[in-house]
Amino acid sequence: MLNSPSQSQTVDFAKIREDFPILHRSVKGKPMVFLDSAASSQKPKAVIDVLNQYYENTNANVHRGVYQLSQEATDAFEAGRRKVQAFINARHEHEVIFVRGTTEGINLVASSFGRQFLQAGDEILISAMEHHSNIVPWQLIAGQTGASLRVIPVSDTGELDMEAFDSLLHERTKIVALTHVSNTMGTINPVKTIIGKAHQKGIPVLIDGAQAIPHMEIDVQELDADFYVFSGHKMLGPTGIGILYGKEKWLNQMPPYHGGGEMIKTVTFAETTYADLPHKFEAGTPDISGAIGLGAAIDYINAVGRDAIAAYEHQLLEYGTQKMLEIPGIRIIGTAENKASVISFLLEGTHPFDVGTILDQMGVAVRTGHHCTQPLMERFEIPGTVRASFALYNNFEDIDRLVEAVQKAATMLR
Amino acid sequence: MTINEIQDEIIDEFSFFGDWMEKYEYIIDLGKGLSLIDEQYKTDDYLIRGCQSRVWLRADAAPGGKVVFTADSDAVITKGIIALLMRVLSDQTATEVANADLYFIDKIGLKEHLSPTRSNGLLSMVKQMKLYGLALSTQAS
Ligand SMILES: Cc1ncc(COP(=O)(O)O)c(C=O)c1O
Numbered sequence: 001m002l003n004s005p006s007q008s009q010t011v012d013f014a015k016i017r018e019d020f021p022i023l024h025r026s027v028k029g030k031p032m033v034f035l036d037s038a039a040s041s042q043k044p045k046a047v048i049d050v051l052n053q054y055y056e057n058t059n060a061n062v063h064r065g066v067y068q069l070s071q072e073a074t075d076a077f078e079a080g081r082r083k084v085q086a087f088i089n090a091r092h093e094h095e096v097i098f099v100r101g102t103t104e105g106i107n108l109v110a111s112s113f114g115r116q117f118l119q120a121g122d123e124i125l126i127s128a129m130e131h132h133s134n135i136v137p138w139q140l141i142a143g144q145t146g147a148s149l150r151v152i153p154v155s156d157t158g159e160l161d162m163e164a165f166d167s168l169l170h171e172r173t174k175i176v177a178l179t180h181v182s183n184t185m186g187t188i189n190p191v192k193t194i195i196g197k198a199h200q201k202g203i204p205v206l207i208d209g210a211q212a213i214p215h216m217e218i219d220v221q222e223l224d225a226d227f228y229v230f231s232g233h234k235m236l237g238p239t240g241i242g243i244l245y246g247k248e249k250w251l252n253q254m255p256p257y258h259g260g261g262e263m264i265k266t267v268t269f270a271e272t273t274y275a276d277l278p279h280k281f282e283a284g285t286p287d288i289s290g291a292i293g294l295g296a297a298i299d300y301i302n303a304v305g306r307d308a309i310a311a312y313e314h315q316l317l318e319y320g321t322q323k324m325l326e327i328p329g330i331r332i333i334g335t336a337e338n339k340a341s342v343i344s345f346l347l348e349g350t351h352p353f354d355v356g357t358i359l360d361q362m363g364v365a366v367r368t369g370h371h372c373t374q375p376l377m378e379r380f381e382i383p384g385t386v387r388a389s390f391a392l393y394n395n396f397e398d399i400d401r402l403v404e405a406v407q408k409a410a411t412m413l414r
Numbered sequence: 415m416t417i418n419e420i421q422d423e424i425i426d427e428f429s430f431f432g433d434w435m436e437k438y439e440y441i442i443d444l445g446k447g448l449s450l451i452d453e454q455y456k457t458d459d460y461l462i463r464g465c466q467s468r469v470w471l472r473a474d475a476a477p478g479g480k481v482v483f484t485a486d487s488d489a490v491i492t493k494g495i496i497a498l499l500m501r502v503l504s505d506q507t508a509t510e511v512a513n514a515d516l517y518f519i520d521k522i523g524l525k526e527h528l529s530p531t532r533s534n535g536l537l538s539m540v541k542q543m544k545l546y547g548l549a550l551s552t553q554a555s
Contacts, residue, residue: 028434030544268553306440350490351467351488351489352466353466353488353489353491353534354442354489354492355489356466358438359436361434361435361438368466369466383467383468383488383523384466393475412435412438412439412442413490
């Protein structure tokens with residue numbers, strides 16, 4: 001069941017929970033059970049403290065001051081970049097671009113890669129389980145270039161149809177953009193295989209890692225991903241910071257996304273020459289505290305250990321799945337073999353919104369609705385789901401409270 | 415009864431509920447009651463799109479400057495709250511609907527259901543009802 005039981009046993013996850021101040025609060029007079037980490041994770045005190053320290057001691061704009069404070073801020077900011085580089089094992093520091101989040105990262109690639117490489121008749125290959133932020137940016141650039149979107153279908157278990165993928169991947173395909181882990185179903189996609197197949201045909205691949213990065217070890221060189229995008233706020237870091245990893249060879253060929261300060265070498269009214277990577281893609285004052293906070297989140301995750309986190313979350317998933325399936329009338333959407341710690345479900349004869357409302361009354365925070373994956377909801381012909389997602393600070397008691405609340409909802413609503 | 419008399423009546427009824435469960439069981443019962451809108455009107459023309467649940471709303475002018483609302487939702491709690499809103503606003507004069515101050519929602523502890531973050535369509539529905547009231551009252555005068 002566990003990838004590495006020995007490691008997960010050496011980490012005391014009960015103590016980890018203590019590191020997250022917000023988990024002490026109550027909701028509607030009951031201790032809060034937070035099961036919406038897939039939307040945004042909570043932050044450990046270590047991250048909150050670093051943000052405070054930054055504003056109390058180090059705050060200044062980066063890359064432009066001769067004075068000591070600006071130098072310190074720049075050093076801390078760039079240290080954040082190096083932590084990210086090490087965390088995902090990027091070959092070069094300048095392949096790590098700071099963006100606002102996954103959404104901005106994908107928009108950047110869709111726009112800059114698209115303007116450079118897409119033409120009428122070309123195809124962009126995505127899947128039926130993509131988050132809207134890995135659909136709409138591609139639709140926008142398709143509309144501007146005359147390229148079109150092709151979609152890898154999803155099976156009843158919530159897995160990619162790999163045969164369909166093989167036949168959809170052909171000479172007209174110019175880029176594949178795919179989620180690593182489905183935010184709605186938890187499916188872990190075989191991205192390494194997919195990247196390998198695409199590369200055989202010389203096609204680059206963007207991976208939306210928003211839901212993968214908090215839960216598993218990511219090595220962009222081992223995956224050989226051309227682009228890998230994720231958000232800080234889903235991996236214990238602050239909101240407003242995210243990462244676009246891109247291979248140097250692609251980033252160098254792509255035009256800038258935003259224009260402004262920081263991203264230029266020289267500007268005259270006749271002509272502007274652009275700065276080198278990563279600054280070419282970082283116009284304007286960046287989210288300095290965000291980058292530093294993200295670095296602190298990475299330190300925290302590394303200290304716990306990604307294998308230990310993955311193993312522990314897998315235990316939560318197995319326990320939760322087993323307990324949920326004991327409730328009569330539960331249907332789990334997303335039953336892939338290889339899953340991250342997400343349980344999306346429907347309770348027969350009820351609407352997800354009603355279930356979510358009762359759960360909220362009982363202090364259990366879950367997500368209801370389409371989870372920004374409307375095409376996937378259409379695929380399953382459902383209005384939405386109730387989604388419980390687990391993180392390293394959840395425990396088995398949280399799952400018991402969830403199950404109890406769902407049982408209560410069932411008796412009240414049916 | 416006037417809009418405010420009905421609101422006060424509802425507030426009084428809700429004051430007897432001991433806890434949230436009794437309250438929601440009552441709302442769910444209301445929601446499970448009769449279908450509030452004719453199936454033929456459950457179309458996109460009458461749909462108010464919420465992110466979470468869908469709401470259908472129809473307004474008809476009735477004699478005496480009154481407006482009769484019918485509405486429905488695919489979520490039963492939303493539907494129960496719609497039943498309360500219907501009880502307050504339907505069959506009142508268009509002018510009164512347009513000017514109504516719906517204080518009962520807050521008083522019975524259901525304010526969160528009419529907040530934008532819920533996006534269950536209820537807030538848009540109330541706005542739409544008032545707009546209908548306004549449109550019908552200006553037509554009449
Ligand atoms: C798979 C996936 N992609 C993209 C996003 C968008 O992330 P953000 O809102 O941080 O830009 C999310 C967040 O919900 C997600 O789950």
